[in-house]
Amino acid sequence: MPRRPPRGEGEASPLRLARLARNWTLENVVEEIDLRTAGGQSGVTPSMVSGWELNQHATSMGHRKTLCEIYGQPPEVLFAHQDQGLMRSAPKLLASVPELRRALLATVQGARDCLVVMGSRSRDLAYLKAIEEALEQRPTLVHYRVLFGPPFHQVLADHLVRLLELRDPADRSHGLKTLNIGLVDDLGTPERFFCASERSAVVPIPSLTSLEAFDSGISLGRAEASRLLDHGRQAYAAARRIETPEAVGVLEVVRKREATS
Structure with missing residues (x-):
């Protein structure tokens, strides 16, 4: 039986599209984040990056800033998939x-x-x-x-x-x-x-x-x-x-x- 995709996986998020446009793996993203982190160890893992892309977890402000630097895109574009749900509820x-x-x-x-x-x-x-x-x-x-x-x-x-x-x-x-x-x-x-x-x-x-x-x-x-x-x-x-x-x-x-x- 095929695996049922998590909510939000059917349509690739802007964060995932930015990675795929560079032909990067999740591990490549982790390496780029580590390069921009004091001491070279950010604590970010490939599964964390995947969770951000699939809207399973929210990206912290610090990591948002780093990812915006890596991809050269503003947060309102890269993280629209994470923030849109907040706009619908009061x-x-x-x-x-x-x-x-x-x-x-x-x-x-x-x-x-x-x-x-x-x-x-x-x-x-x-x-x-x-x-x-x-x-x-x-x-x-x-x-x-x-x-x-x-x-x-x-x-x-x-x-x-x-x-x-x-x-x-x-x-x-x-x-x-x-x-x-x-x-x-x-x-x-x-x-x-x-x-x-x-x-x-x-x-x-x-x-x-x-x-x-x-x-x-x-x-x-x-x-x-x-x-x-x-x-x-x-x-x-x-x-x-x-x-x-x-x-x-x-x-x-x-x-x-x-x-x-």
């Missing part, structure tokens, strides 16, 4: 606690392939429990949790320990790593907050009602969610691994520190 404003919570839970419960959660301030027990249940119910669901600094609340630290009880990051029994926990130590890196699956995403925003409230956000669709999944993977790649109970145990919870000061 974000939905979530302006109350119930709306925000429903959207977060729906994103977690709807995840089948990948679930990325970013931020160090989570303390909603129902939301954290839903993440744990998703990992229990779907063994092949790949989960990324990236923190920016230590947890702000003990419930999040406890949640990290629970994730490690449910999954062993070293396990490859399903053919890939399914639990990825990292911490960004760089104080100059702004904290990001979002929850994304392959189907949808939720991005909390400053409250529309008061200084202290956590009740507002933006709900995004499949196209935007796929970009945030890539964002989360890249953030994890740059983060320090926190993937043992011992590594979690030495993290000093922020609010606990404030309460004793």
Whole structure:
């Protein structure tokens, strides 16, 4: 039986056409990117280039700039196939606690392939429990949790320990790593907050009602969610691994520190 082509493969993308016009292989593109990278190692692989061409993954801004230099074409031409989906959908404003919570839970419960959660301030027990249940119910669901600094609340630290009880990051029994926990130590890196699956995403925003409230956000669709999944993977790649109970145990919870000061 012939292989069914992935979505977007039937018509070659501008990025693929630019490569084919030069009669280059995927490996040739990687070599050209490496030549323009400090140290000569970009980390880009032929499969990554293929994913960009097939619109399976979004190309980061840094690699977009390099590819524009290589092919001599502007980004609005080379990456039109990646950006067109973003123009067709509109974000939905979530302006109350119930709306925000429903959207977060729906994103977690709807995840089948990948679930990325970013931020160090989570303390909603129902939301954290839903993440744990998703990992229990779907063994092949790949989960990324990236923190920016230590947890702000003990419930999040406890949640990290629970994730490690449910999954062993070293396990490859399903053919890939399914639990990825990292911490960004760089104080100059702004904290990001979002929850994304392959189907949808939720991005909390400053409250529309008061200084202290956590009740507002933006709900995004499949196209935007796929970009945030890539964002989360890249953030994890740059983060320090926190993937043992011992590594979690030495993290000093922020609010606990404030309460004793």
